[in-house]
Amino acid sequence: MPVKHLDRAKSRLRGAAPGGAAGHRDLVLAVVRDTVAAAVAAVRAVLVVCEDARVVEALRGSGAECVDQPGLPGLNAALAFGADRLRARDPASVVGALQADLPALVPAQLRAAVAEAAGRRAFTPDRPGTGTVLLLSAAGGGLDPRFGPGSAAAHGADAIAVGLGSAALRCDVDTAADLAVAAALGLGAHTARRVRAAGRVG
Known part of the structure; x- marks a missing residue:
């Protein structure tokens, strides 16, 4: 799971919480904490590269x-670094890349997506269908992340789509409008507290 430096993360989300730069950092960190909490409850090991x-x-x-x-040098390099670190411990395992901006994520949806992949290379597109929220390697295979514009099409070239009905898994948050959608699905505890304090959503 990759996390940018807090001072540079989620620039399009600025203004969604009061308090200027500090308020923005607190909101981003709350989203990360909720995403991590859901992932930890769903999979065997979670590695955050920050x-x-x-x-x-x-x-x-x-x-x-x-x-x-x-x-x-960028998101794909961070993901490859993390995947190599995990793969060194268990060469036959499935490794994955999960975006860190999924504040409505529930463990059951992540577990279901991994189970649906069944050891095959797989990905879950974001809500608009153009980006990627989850990428899974085949068992023992390379992760080969291709994040960036049009990543869903890039990953879909050789991976199956999973989790298409999982609204919370697909709800990454880049803007205040995205945060409102996530709030309607149900935010994790850390993000919900930040949003309540801001009085902006939900």
Whole structure:
């Protein structure tokens, strides 16, 4: 699971919470914490690759392993780094990349998507259907992340789509409008507290 430096993360979400830059960081971190909590409850191991010591501190005790690894050249490099680290421990396993901006995620939907993949290379598109929220390797296979514009089509070239009916899994949050959709589905505890304090959504 990749997490950007909090000062640069989710620029299009700015203004969704009061308090200026600090309020924005708190909201982003709340979203990350809820996504991690759901993932930890759903899969065997969660590795967060980040570049901010504040993320490491916030996730202490979450059940996820958090690696502060600044300087990686972009999202795909961070995901490849994490996948290689996990694969070294269990060469025959399925490894996955899950976006960290899924505040409505529930463990059952993530478990169901992994089960649907059944050891095959698979992906889950985002709500508009153009991006990717989850990418799974085949058992023992490479992750080969292709995140960026049009990533759903890029991943769909050699992966099956799973989790298409899982609204919370597909609801990544980039804008205030996305946050409102996630709130209608049901936010995780950390994000819900931030949103209630802001009085902006739900």
